[in-house]
Amino acid sequence: MVLEATMICLDNSEWMRNGDYSPNRFQAQCDAVNLICGAKTQSNPENTVGVMTMAGKGVRVLVTPTSDLGKILACMHGLEIGGESNLTAAIQVAQLALKHRQNKRQQQRIIVFVGSPIKYDKKILESLGKKLKKNNVALDIVDFGESDDGKPEKLESMVSAVNNSDSSHIVHIPPGQNALSDVLISTPIFTGEEGGSGFAAAAAAAAATAGSMGGFDFGVDPNVDPELALALRVSMEEERARQEAAAKKAAEEASTKEKGDAGASGSTDAIMTEADKGAQDDEAALLQQALAMSMDDAKPMSDISTTDPDLALALQMSVEAAKEDSGSQSDMNKVLGDQSFVSSILSSLPGVDPNDPSVKSLLDSLQPEQEKKEDKSDKSEEK
Amino acid sequence: MASAASSTSQRGQVDLVDFVDWSGVECLNQSGSHSIANALKQGYRDDDGLHLASDSDEQLLIYIPFTQMIKLHSIVIKGPEEEGPKTVKLFSNKEHMGFSNVGDYPPSDTVVLSDEQLKGQPVILKYVKFQNVRSLTIFVEDNQGGDDVTTVHKIALFGTTVDTTNMKDLKKIEDH
Numbered sequence: 001m002v003l004e005a006t007m008i009c010l011d012n013s014e015w016m017r018n019g020d021y022s023p024n025r026f027q028a029q030c031d032a033v034n035l036i037c038g039a040k041t042q043s044n045p046e047n048t049v050g051v052m053t054m055a056g057k058g059v060r061v062l063v064t065p066t067s068d069l070g071k072i073l074a075c076m077h078g079l080e081i082g083g084e085s086n087l088t089a090a091i092q093v094a095q096l097a098l099k100h101r102q103n104k105r106q107q108q109r110i111i112v113f114v115g116s117p118i119k120y121d122k123k124i125l126e127s128l129g130k131k132l133k134k135n136n137v138a139l140d141i142v143d144f145g146e147s148d149d150g151k152p153e154k155l156e157s158m159v160s161a162v163n164n165s166d167s168s169h170i171v172h173i174p175p176g177q178n179a180l181s182d183v184l185i186s187t188p189i190f191t192g193e194e195g196g197s198g199f200a201a202a203a204a205a206a207a208a209t210a211g212s213m214g215g216f217d218f219g220v221d222p223n224v225d226p227e228l229a230l231a232l233r234v235s236m237e238e239e240r241a242r243q244e245a246a247a248k249k250a251a252e253e254a255s256t257k258e259k260g261d262a263g264a265s266g267s268t269d270a271i272m273t274e275a276d277k278g279a280q281d282d283e284a285a286l287l288q289q290a291l292a293m294s295m296d297d298a299k300p301m302s303d304i305s306t307t308d309p310d311l312a313l314a315l316q317m318s319v320e321a322a323k324e325d326s327g328s329q330s331d332m333n334k335v336l337g338d339q340s341f342v343s344s345i346l347s348s349l350p351g352v353d354p355n356d357p358s359v360k361s362l363l364d365s366l367q368p369e370q371e372k373k374e375d376k377s378d379k380s381e382e383k
Numbered sequence: 384m385a386s387a388a389s390s391t392s393q394r395g396q397v398d399l400v401d402f403v404d405w406s407g408v409e410c411l412n413q414s415g416s417h418s419i420a421n422a423l424k425q426g427y428r429d430d431d432g433l434h435l436a437s438d439s440d441e442q443l444l445i446y447i448p449f450t451q452m453i454k455l456h457s458i459v460i461k462g463p464e465e466e467g468p469k470t471v472k473l474f475s476n477k478e479h480m481g482f483s484n485v486g487d488y489p490p491s492d493t494v495v496l497s498d499e500q501l502k503g504q505p506v507i508l509k510y511v512k513f514q515n516v517r518s519l520t521i522f523v524e525d526n527q528g529g530d531d532v533t534t535v536h537k538i539a540l541f542g543t544t545v546d547t548t549n550m551k552d553l554k555k556i557e558d559h
Contacts, residue, residue: 104479130439134412135481164438165415 005065005106006040006049007094008033008113010076013055013085015116015146020175025145026081028180029113032142035181036111037072039190048106050097051075054085055116059093065101085116088128095137108137109167111189114155115145122154129161138167140189144180147172396456399449399540400425407448407518411482414438417534419445428537434462435535443468443523443533444482452545455513457505460496461537465528467501468535470494474520475513485522501527505541515545 010033016026033051040047048065049072062075091110098108110132118125132139139162141155152172159170171187173180184190403423410419417436421427437443455475462468472490474480491512500506519540526533 099481099483134439134442135483136411 001044003044003103003106004040004047004109005098005101005103006036006047006109006111007065007097008036008049008051008111009090009094010051010053010079011055011085011113011115011145012053012079012081013083013116014081016081018145021144021180025115026079029115029144030076030079031179032113032181032184033076034073035185036190037069041067041069046103046106048101048103050094052090052094052097053079054087054090054112055083056080057083059086059089061093061097064097084119085114087112087114087118088120088124091128091132091139095132095135098137099135108135109140110137111140111142113142113144114151117146117148118151118154120154122150122157125154125158126161129158132162133164136164138162138164140168141170142173142180142184142189143170144173144175147174396541397543399453399455399542402449402451402453402544404448404450407446409446410435411444411446412438412440412442414532422535422538423447428539431536433536435538437523437531437533441523441526441529441531441533442482443521443535444480444485445521445523445538446479446518447521447540448518449516452515452517453542454510454545455508455516455519455540455542456510457507457541458494459503459505459537459539459541460494460500460535461503462496462501462526462533462535464498464501465526466530466532466534467496467527468523468525468533469496469527470524471496472522472524473508473513474522475516476518477520478518480520480522485524490522496527503537513542516542 010029012026016024016029018025021028037049037051040049046067048067050061050065051063051072052059052061056079062079063071066072091112094110094112095108098110101108129139139159141159143152143155155170159168162168169188171184171189173183400423408419408423413419414436415438417434419435421430421433422435427433435443458473460468460471471494472485473492473494474488475491477488492509494500494506494508496506521538523533523535
């Protein structure tokens with residue numbers, strides 16, 4: 001969020017026709033400039049950016065530092081490639097343009113794209129750097145394109161001459177797969193110092209990694225669209241809360257159902273003792289599922305994958321019992337109340353021995369429950 | 384005449400450090416570790432361990448805005464014998480000057496510091512030129528020894544405020 005006035009120096013010399021950066025060096029440069037302008041104006045609305053050329057018709061200021069992004073992008077239309085770039089003159093002109101900025105509180109910064117070979121020697125560049133430092137101007141250099149001997153070193157020495165507490169940077173970008181702008185996004189030139197990285201992070205997520213929304217919860221950047229991101233987050237939490245409430249309710253329903261529907265519970269109890277050893281939770285879960293589904297309106301039982309057909313039968317009965325009125329429920333109870341029927345079912349169950357004392361006691365307890373149930377249902381029928 | 388720099392040495396002149404607008408103080412070509420606060424701020428400026436030093440070359444451009452209009456009477460610049468400033472140009476009410484336009488306007492006053500003045504003797508300025516000063520720009524052109532680095536231990540400004548109805552003072556009189 002540093003308040004800054006930036007001058008961007010474009011290299012539009014003959015060397016920019018080369019296609020080692022796709023589609024050609026000049027286009028790659030323009031894309032990078034567009035991104036930088038956007039980043040600067042976004043990080044602080046009072047930031048201003050100006051653009052100038054170093055070659056072509058000569059060192060010209062295309063647009064003086066302004067915060068109007070449209071103007072900046074428009075001025076780069078129809079630029080001609082040609083000539084040789086004059087680095088020293090360009091930096092001096094940039095310095096002058098910054099000196100006459102309207103808001104004197106803005107920090108001064110020059111960003112230079114150097115794609116052509118440098119004909120000046122190190123000393124001149126260093127003294128130029130010192131002059132910039134003296135006037136408190138920061139310098140960022142993007143070294144791409146031609147890389148004859150000495151160019152990187154010259155530029156490095158220049159940046160170290162200007163550098164005042166890490167405000168100036170240099171980036172070397174060799175030609176390759178990635179676009180110039182993509183590589184630039186991750187550099188300190190783009191991200192600035194700590195602040196202002198929100199936009200950079202967003203641009204990185206959006207542009208650099210083609211399509212993948214790495215890092216953002218809902219595929220929406222909170223910086224780009226905060227309202228949408230907030231809405232998504234809130235609805236996610238609501239859904240989670242609702243599901244928890246539903247599960248809780250289902251658990252409560254399950255427990256009440258087990259008490260109320262003795263017949264169903266009897267068979268399920270038997271099955272429970274069979275599959276006992278800690279697997280009771282599974283049964284309860286399945287029962288809950290069944291009840292939840294019954295609440296959702298009779299879905300086919302095939303959804304519940306269960307290896308035990310008797311369990312499936314029991315569950316089905318419990319579901320139907322939940323739906324039907326008390327009359328039919330009592331019928332069901334009567335059916336199950338029939339001792340012989342129950343014992344026949346139990347005998348068919350694997351692992352359950354009808355002569356097992358626990359099972360017998362269960363059956364015994366079942367009988368008085370059934371009688372109670374029948375009394376209740378009779379009473380309700382009388383009503 | 385002028386004794387050693389005490390705050391009200393010269394007939395009602397006051398140390399103007401209280402009227403400096405610190406948010407706007409700037410110094411071009413200062414070294415990162417030796418900044419203008421070391422020379423201007425109360426406490427720091429009297430500490431001989433802290434000083435202001437120049438960076439790329441020997442020139443310094445110090446911009447000091449004030450919170451109200453002042454009349455500047457005299458200035459004290461303390462520095463070491465060899466690296467202390469020599470030629471100092473003062474500009475009144477010129478905002479945001481740069482090294483490139485120091486030659487564009489004539490300075491309100493020019494001081495060539497002698498050894499005694501470097502030890503703390505106040506330099507009387509052309510009072511008539513500093514009657515309604517909102518901001519002061521101090522341009523240190525070169526130093527005594529001609530080195531690359533100029534060192535300043537203390538800068539103190541003396542004068543009076545134009546707006547003399549200081550409300551606090553007014554209250555005191557009324558309390559009488």
